[in-house]
Amino acid sequence: MITLKTESKLEALLERGEFVVTAELGPPKSVDAGILDAKIAALQGCVDAVNITDNQTAIVRISSIGTGVYARSHGLEPIIQMTCRDRNRLAIQADLLGAYLHGLRNLLCLTGDHQCFGNHPASKQVYDMDSIQLINMVRDMRDRGVFQNGEEIRAGKKAEMIPPRFYIGAAANPFAEPLEWRVNRLEKKINAGVDFIQTQCIYDMEIFSRWMRTVVERGLHQQVKILAGVTPIRSLGMAKYMKESVAGVVVPDSLLERIGAAENPKEEGLVFCAEQIRSFRAMEGLAGVHIMAIEWEKAVHGIVEAAGLLPRPREEV
Amino acid sequence: MIVAEQKPIHEILAMLPEVEQLLVLGCDTCVTVCLAGGEKEVKLLCGAIRLTNVKIGRVKGMSVERQCDREFLQEIAGEVEASGAVLSLACGAGVQMLAETFPDKIVLPGLNTLFMGSNEGSGYWLERCIGCGDCMLDLTGGICPKTRCSKGLMNGPCGGSQDGKCEVDPENLDCAWNLIYNKLKRVGLLDRLMENRPPRDWSKAHDGGPRSLHREDARL
Numbered sequence: 282m283i284t285l286k287t288e289s290k291l292e293a294l295l296e297r298g299e300f301v302v303t304a305e306l307g308p309p310k311s312v313d314a315g316i317l318d319a320k321i322a323a324l325q326g327c328v329d330a331v332n333i334t335d336n337q338t339a340i341v342r343i344s345s346i347g348t349g350v351y352a353r354s355h356g357l358e359p360i361i362q363m364t365c366r367d368r369n370r371l372a373i374q375a376d377l378l379g380a381y382l383h384g385l386r387n388l389l390c391l392t393g394d395h396q397c398f399g400n401h402p403a404s405k406q407v408y409d410m411d412s413i414q415l416i417n418m419v420r421d422m423r424d425r426g427v428f429q430n431g432e433e434i435r436a437g438k439k440a441e442m443i444p445p446r447f448y449i450g451a452a453a454n455p456f457a458e459p460l461e462w463r464v465n466r467l468e469k470k471i472n473a474g475v476d477f478i479q480t481q482c483i484y485d486m487e488i489f490s491r492w493m494r495t496v497v498e499r500g501l502h503q504q505v506k507i508l509a510g511v512t513p514i515r516s517l518g519m520a521k522y523m524k525e526s527v528a529g530v531v532v533p534d535s536l537l538e539r540i541g542a543a544e545n546p547k548e549e550g551l552v553f554c555a556e557q558i559r560s561f562r563a564m565e566g567l568a569g570v571h572i573m574a575i576e577w578e579k580a581v582h583g584i585v586e587a588a589g590l591l592p593r594p595r596e597e598v
Numbered sequence: 599m600i601v602a603e604q605k606p607i608h609e610i611l612a613m614l615p616e617v618e619q620l621l622v623l624g625c626d627t628c629v630t631v632c633l634a635g636g637e638k639e640v641k642l643l644c645g646a647i648r649l650t651n652v653k654i655g656r657v658k659g660m661s662v663e664r665q666c667d668r669e670f671l672q673e674i675a676g677e678v679e680a681s682g683a684v685l686s687l688a689c690g691a692g693v694q695m696l697a698e699t700f701p702d703k704i705v706l707p708g709l710n711t712l713f714m715g716s717n718e719g720s721g722y723w724l725e726r727c728i729g730c731g732d733c734m735l736d737l738t739g740g741i742c743p744k745t746r747c748s749k750g751l752m753n754g755p756c757g758g759s760q761d762g763k764c765e766v767d768p769e770n771l772d773c774a775w776n777l778i779y780n781k782l783k784r785v786g787l788l789d790r791l792m793e794n795r796p797p798r799d800w801s802k803a804h805d806g807g808p809r810s811l812h813r814e815d816a817r818l
Contacts, residue, residue: 366749370797392756395748395766406749413753414797429797454757459779462755465792469753473794481757528765529757 286423286476289386289448290358291330295477295506299594300562301569303360303479303508304328304581306352308343317348321355323579327586329593330358332389332479332571336367339399346376350383360450361385364393369409370418370429377419381445389450389479390415412451413473419449420474449474453507454481455492457529464495471504478505479571482512484523485531486560493566502566509561512573513580514550517541551580555587562588599628599716600689601723602635602709607646610685613706616653617682622708623674623696624661625688632723635687635709637661643687643708665692671699678703731802731809737790739781744798746774752795755779 283296294301304324309316324331331352335345349359361380363373377388392412396404410418418429426434426444434444451470455463467478483489489509496502514520517540524532536553543549558570570588574580585591604610614620622644630636644659660677662670665688671678678684678696683704686693689711697705713725728745735742744750748758748766754775758765764773782788800806 392749392751395758397748397766408749408751409800410797411749411751411753412756413794417794418797452757457755457757458759458762458773459755459776462779462791466755469792469794528760528768 287386287446287448291360291387292448292476294329294594295568299329299569300567300590301329301508302327302585302590302593303330303332303569303571304578305334305571305573305575306331306348306357306578307334307337307576308345308348310340310342312343314351317343317351318355320578321352321357324581325356327582327591327593328357328572329569330360330387332360332362332573335362335364335391335393336399337394339366339394339396339401341400346380346383346385349380349385353384358387359385360387360389362389362391363415364391365408365410365412365415366393366396366406369407373410373415374418374422374428377422377445377447381447386446386448387450388419388447389452390419390475391452413469416449416451416470416473416475419447423447423449424474448476450477450479451475452481453478454529455483455489456481456485456531460488463492464499464501467496467501467505468499471501475505477568478507480508480510481529482510482523482573483557484514484520484536485533486557487533488531490564493564497566502568506568507566508569508571509557509564509567510571510573511554511557511584512575513554513577513584514540514546515577516546516550520550551584551587554584558584558588558590562590599631599714600691600711601632601713601715601725602629602689602711603632604634604639604643604687604709605707610643610706610708611647611650611652614647614652614654614685615683615704617704618655619681620647620654620657621677621681621684622647622657622659623665623678623684623686623688624659625663625665625686625692626661627664629687629689629692629709630661632717635661635689639687643685661687665689666695668695668699671696675700729803730798730800731806732799734795737795738778739785739787741774741777741781743774743778746772746777751775752798 285292306320333345333349345361349361352359390412396406421427422444423446426442435442453467520537520540523530540546561567572581622640624635624640640659644657647657664670678700685706685708686696687708693707714727715723715725718724730744748764759773759776762776764771
């Protein structure tokens with residue numbers, strides 16, 4: 282019998298050894314519930330949990346927690362993303378208490394994209410903490426029952442200590458530089474208390490396999506559940522953009538050639554994505570896959586099906 | 599040194615009041631070195647103001663050793679009193695000291711104060727210190743991540759580090775954590791980077807309120 286740290290369904294699935302599938306759900310830039318409903322419908326039944334982004338690329342959207350509560354009421358298992366860009370430690374902890382109150386149990390701790398990339402470049406950045414410090418703070422809240430300042434999480438002196446118990450995730454980027462430091466950085470996150478990792482989107486299978494081999498050699502896969510990140514390519518233009526303009530993403534020339542030569546590049550992108558997931562299933566040390574179909578949630582079902590990962594396991598009560 | 603640059607001339611002209619005499623006051627220390635507010639810049643700015651239609655009788659220019667020092671300001675009290683307004687080409691500290699020393703005078707800023715930094719060669723200055731009040735350069739190989747990392751990370755580098763550059767400005771900006779990594783590797787201290795650094799105590803920085811320094815041992 283495995284003892285679980287939290288009430289997270291994602292944790293339960295990972296701990297019983299399922300190869301899990303998570304996907305990204307980007308909240309809309311307005312309060313258009315119809316858009317949200319369509320995205321939720323596209324992901325129902327084909328993934329085990331959904332990441333709800335937090336002002337992704339520094340563009341204002343419905344909050345991650347607000348969207349998470351909504352998605353949960355529609356039967357999805359949300360993973361709330363929390364960045365350090367927009368909130369100091371007071372706001373982060375308060376929001377986490379609120380999220381927990383609403384039944385949210387998974388948290389992805391991120392540093393956050395710089396505000397210069399978004400639609401409010403004149404805003405003041407916060408970065409009171411970074412992702413590693415955030416992981417550590419949330420772990421201490423859960424396992425030691427204390428706030429960042431060391432104070433116990435209880436309503437009053439005689440009240441019971443009732444801390445939020447989040448299943449803690451973080452990102453890892455095997456492709457950013459310095460490359461030789463990237464596994465160490467994963468280890469730093471493990472030391473800070475992370476439970477699961479979702480990687481940056483992978484196109485270069487060679488660099489990724491090398492990173493993964495080092496992870497396994499060092500036994501880190503036994504200390505953290507690693508989900509390999511993928512983003513389906515929709516066109517040659519998108520592939521080139523990812524290669525040239527997105528820092529920390531490596532797109533090999535062979536993939537550009539393959540997409541360029543394809544009769545239907547969009548279809549080819551999906552086929553490649555499913556192929557990747559099949560190789561991830563065979564790769565030692567991976568616990569699942571994370572599909573970031575940017576503003577293309579409806580592609581997820583087909584990818585998961587083509588990768589042979591349907592139906593999704595039922596959660597045992 | 600403190601690095602500053604002159605405000606656009608239209609902004610300066612727009613703030614000038616109608617006075618009999620305007621004093622343009624330079625500062626001979628930091629802003630002279632960074633070519634923003636020394637004697638030479640005072641002369642040029644005086645000429646530019648005279649050429650415009652601004653309703654000012656006389657434009658007079660001079661500079662003092664340090665505008666952030668009351669002692670040096672007292673030396674030019676006569677010139678200030680004879681002027682209706684003073685346009686200061688000092689950093690923000692100098693402008694404020696001037697305004698406080700001469701409470702009846704209109705004092706205006708001619709510069710935008712930018713940062714504490716260094717000259718990196720001809721026409722190029724770089725920010726190097728944010729004055730956080732809690733120096734950690736011993737841990738980071740003499741490279742300040744609070745200042746030089748775009749996100750001020752304590753446990754970098756983030757995923758936006760590529761080719762040694764920061765994604766915020768890959769043309770001009772080095773990734774501070776890449777510099778730190780290389781330096782610590784070079785001096786054999788890379789293991790220091792494996793330690794997770796805790797959140798900072800920002801109360802020592804400006805976040806704790808405007809700072810002042812009192813030293814008993816320095817009192818006369």
